[in-house]
Amino acid sequence: MPATILIIEDEPAILELLSVNLRHAGYAIRTAQDTRQAQDQIRDVLPDLILLDWMLPDQPGIRLAKQLRTATRTREIPLIMLTARGAEQDKVDGLEAGADDYLTKPFSVRELLARIKSLLRRRAPQLTPDPIQAGGLILDPEARRVSCAGQDLPMGPSEFRLLHFLITHPQRVYSRSQLLDQVWGDHVFLEERTVDVHIRRLRKALTPAGQENRIETVRGAGYRFSGAPS
Structure with a gap:
């Protein structure tokens, strides 16, 4: 079964770009445009990895990251933070909130795919195609x-x-x-x-x-x- 990735991103163009490219790479995709939708998606099906935008309309993604890390059901899910905030302290804050990786916008899809594969290999090796x-x-x-x-x-x-x-x-x-x-x-x-x-x-x-x-x-x-x- 392909790994399921939940994309939490409020910008429709970026959400579509990520969805299309990740599906093309063989992943099953679920999407949310705010933290309420994200929680609904997670209650429905637990994803194998989450891509989380920092700036969301209802609350900061970093707050959701902290919530996910404190909940027993979601604390082990690999999490990559996506954001336009590139300052060193922002990266530190994102990682301390529970993100496994931090990618600053704009980024290439190729780099994102490499980071997803690397993170899954490290955190969820049963989801990779490696013999x-x-x-x-x-x-x-x-x-x-x-x-x-x-x-x-x-x-x-x-x-x-x-x-x-x-x-x-x-x-x-x-x-x-x-x-x-x-x-x-x-x-x-x-x-x-x-x-x-x-x-x-x-x-x-x-x-x-x-x-x-x-x-x-x-x-x-x-x-x-x-x-x-x-």
């Missing part, structure tokens, strides 16, 4: 293919997404509810035991290559992938 190798496994997101020692390991789409998330966050334990939010989306309401079913299917898919033990159960906590990507 991953770990413990003999090779996962290719664009080809939707998992293999080991030249052997393809067929699996369903949910198992593929689950493996993709776990393999890009090795050694970290995730609860069932966290996996539901990260893999299926926090707007999808499923029983937590659904995760157990897909973990069993994933292990079964990895068994022909002897890789099933890479998916570890941590009693009372959740699941983790054993083995760091190379």
Whole structure:
């Protein structure tokens, strides 16, 4: 699934320019022209990255950034601040408010795309198209293919997404509810035991290559992938 980017920008021409170019780059786009619309969009679907304009009609974008960073549901979303304010103190204020990156207008779309890709690779590697190798496994997101020692390991789409998330966050334990939010989306309401079913299917898919033990159960906590990507 493509990463979803929420663009919060009140200038129609800039909003259209960003939307067209980001869609062309393969991202799913949602838009808002003020913080009220942005909050509505976030309640509907949690985005994978936010582009936030500083100057918005109802309140400064920097105030929204602080709100997003203090809320449990949104504090981990990668955030890039877009603004015409280029003074050093403005940049410091934006970063201290919670922005991961700061881009001064006017900027090139090419630079923005590079920064988005870099930020997603750092903060949400499961959303990038880069192939991953770990413990003999090779996962290719664009080809939707998992293999080991030249052997393809067929699996369903949910198992593929689950493996993709776990393999890009090795050694970290995730609860069932966290996996539901990260893999299926926090707007999808499923029983937590659904995760157990897909973990069993994933292990079964990895068994022909002897890789099933890479998916570890941590009693009372959740699941983790054993083995760091190379």
